[in-house]
Amino acid sequence: MTVSLREVRDGDLEALFELESDVAGSDMIAFLPREPGDRAAFDAHWARIRSDPESLIWIIEDDGRFAGYALSFLMEGERQIGYWIVQQLWGRGIATAAVDRMLELIPERPLWASTVDDNLGSQRVLQKAGFVFQHVERTHAARRGTEVDERVFRLG
Numbered sequence: 001m002t003v004s005l006r007e008v009r010d011g012d013l014e015a016l017f018e019l020e021s022d023v024a025g026s027d028m029i030a031f032l033p034r035e036p037g038d039r040a041a042f043d044a045h046w047a048r049i050r051s052d053p054e055s056l057i058w059i060i061e062d063d064g065r066f067a068g069y070a071l072s073f074l075m076e077g078e079r080q081i082g083y084w085i086v087q088q089l090w091g092r093g094i095a096t097a098a099v100d101r102m103l104e105l106i107p108e109r110p111l112w113a114s115t116v117d118d119n120l121g122s123q124r125v126l127q128k129a130g131f132v133f134q135h136v137e138r139t140h141a142a143r144r145g146t147e148v149d150e151r152v153f154r155l156g
């Protein structure tokens with residue numbers, strides 16, 4: 001397994017749409033405001049984040065094959081990171097390796113990340129990368145239709 005990051009190209013949008021149409025992944029994230037499979041919402045979101053000069057987005061490749069994406073964006077002045085791996089490839093260390101690469105490419109500290117409290121895999125990825133749990137926030141989760149506990153992590 002060789003995990004690498006590269007820039008996003010227009011030709012990636014079909015694979016990204018398929019990835020974001022995955023119900024299990026969407027449910028894990030919990031906070032996504034778009035329905036899986038809603039192409040118009042997907043297109044609007046990706047056009048917005050790709051044109052945002054503060055956003056950094058990479059395609060994750062595993063041995064040269066599309067394996068997901070990693071990104072960093074500003075939220076209320078704080079630099080956040082996030083990631084999403086193709087479900088068939090979960091459990092192989094790809095997110096762990098991709099986050100390591102991403103941290104080399106983003107010099108800014110601190111970095112922030114947050115996950116719904118039951119997304120244990122994502123919390124493990126963050127902890128392995130050195131992120132430290134800070135606190136819990138009550139946040140509305142669109143996929144759950146209710147407020148959930150969101151666990152906030154910080155690096156540096």
Ligand SMILES: CC(C)(COP(=O)(O)OP(=O)(O)OC[C@H]1O[C@@H](n2cnc3c(N)ncnc32)[C@H](O)[C@@H]1OP(=O)(O)O)[C@@H](O)C(=O)NCCC(=O)NCCS
Binds near residue numbers: 024029084114116121
């Ligand atoms: C969360 C996600 C990114 C993990 O990707 P991955 O490539 O499978 O992660 P890795 O294989 O690098 O590592 C996962 C770690 O979490 C652990 N893990 C995974 N699921 C777990 C669970 N349900 N409970 C406890 N630990 C879990 C693994 O054992 C591994 O830890 P280890 O190396 O100590 O054994 C992936 O499931 C995903 O893309 N989910 C949908 C999108 C998402 O949730 N993004 C994050 C939003 S905050």
